[in-house]
Amino acid sequence: MLPILIVGCEIGFWLFxxxxxxxxxxxxxxxxxxxxxxCTPLVDIVLLVATGLNLRSGSSATFVHSLSAIYLxxxxxxxxxxxxxxxxxxxxxxxxxxxxAPKPKVGIERARYERKTCATEG
Numbered sequence: 001m002l003p004i005l006i007v008g009c010e011i012g013f014w015l016f017x018x019x020x021x022x023x024x025x026x027x028x029x030x031x032x033x034x035x036x037x038x039c040t041p042l043v044d045i046v047l048l049v050a051t052g053l054n055l056r057s058g059s060s061a062t063f064v065h066s067l068s069a070i071y072l073x074x075x076x077x078x079x080x081x082x083x084x085x086x087x088x089x090x091x092x093x094x095x096x097x098x099x100x101a102p103k104p105k106v107g108i109e110r111a112r113y114e115r116k117t118c119a120t121e122g
Contacts, residue, residue, distance in 0.1 A: 009047045025094040
């Protein structure tokens with residue numbers, strides 16, 4: 001059951017993101033969009049509680065539990081960045097905002113880009 005919940009949480013995360021961005025930029029409901037985007041951490045809480053309850057019920061820690069921990073870690077560290085990535089593309093597509101800057105290919109600019117995107121956000 002836990003592997004299905006992990007996949008469901010990943011799908012739920014992206015559904016909240018897409019629904020929030022559609023409400024915000026397509027249907028011009030910015031407050032509803034913000035609420036939906038703010039609900040994305042709820043997906044992580046559901047998975048965290050389910051994993052904890054599974055372990056508390058006496059289940060031995062398995063690969064599935066480590067996969068759950070990896071998903072939660074990636075979601076916490078990169079979730080905001082993924083939402084910002086999607087937001088930039090939605091603004092460009094639906095509100096005729098500026099095109100997202102392309103990734104630099106070589107040189108100092110590439111090194112700056114890599115440091116910026118690999119550093120944790122504070």
